[in-house]
Amino acid sequence: MDHKGAGAIKGGCMTKTGLMLVMPALMASMALAGDPPSIEQGKDLLNSPKLGTDGKSCATCHSGVKKLEKAATYDEGQLGDIINQCIENPLKGNALDPASRDMRSLIIYFKSFTKTL
Numbered sequence: 079m080d081h082k083g084a085g086a087i088k089g090g091c092m093t094k095t096g097l098m099l100v101m102p103a104l105m106a107s108m109a110l111a112g113d114p115p116s117i118e119q120g121k122d123l124l125n126s127p128k129l130g131t132d133g134k135s136c137a138t139c140h141s142g143v144k145k146l147e148k149a150a151t152y153d154e155g156q157l158g159d160i161i162n163q164c165i166e167n168p169l170k171g172n173a174l175d176p177a178s179r180d181m182r183s184l185i186i187y188f189k190s191f192t193k194t195l
C-alpha cells in the first residue's frame with residue numbers, strides 16, 4: 079500500500095483578487111490596442127502632473143526613484159493597486175485602468191528597477 083500522494087494536493091492558495099481585477103480590463107485593452115506601453119513612457123508619467131489634478135507629479139515624492147526601492151518586488155496586481163492609491167490620494171487624480179497603456183508603462187518601468195537597484 080502506498081498513500082504517499084494523498085497530502086500533496088492541499089493548499090494551493092491562489093491570488094485570485096489580482097486576477098479578477100486585471101481580467102476585464104485586459105479584454106478591454108485588447109479592443110483598443112494602440113502604441114505598446116514602454117519604460118520611457120512610464121518614466122515620463124512619473125515626472126508629469128497629468129495623472130493628477132493638483133499640479134503634483136509622482137516625482138514630487140518619488141524623485142530619483144525615492145521610496146520606490148521595493149516597487150519591483152510586488153506582483154503586477156499589487157503594484158497597480160499601489161499606483162492607483164498614489165494617484166487618487168496625493169495626486170487627486172482618477173485611478174487608471176489596470177490594462178491601460180499608462181498603467182502598463184508605469185508597471186514595466188517600476189519592474190525594471192530590479193536590474194538597477
Ligand code: HEC
Binds near residue numbers: 145
Ligand atoms: C505625496 C507623496 C507621494 C506622491 C505624490 C506619490 N507617492 Fe507613491 N508613495 C508615497 C509613499 C509615502 C509611499 C510609501 C513608501 C514606503 O513605504 O517606503 C509610496 C509608495 C509607492 C509605491 C510602492 C513602492 C514601494 O517601494 O513600496 C509605488 C509603486 C508608488 N508609490 C507609485 C507612485 C506613483 C506612480 C505616483 C504618481 C502617480 C506616486 N507614487 C505619487 C508617496 C507618494
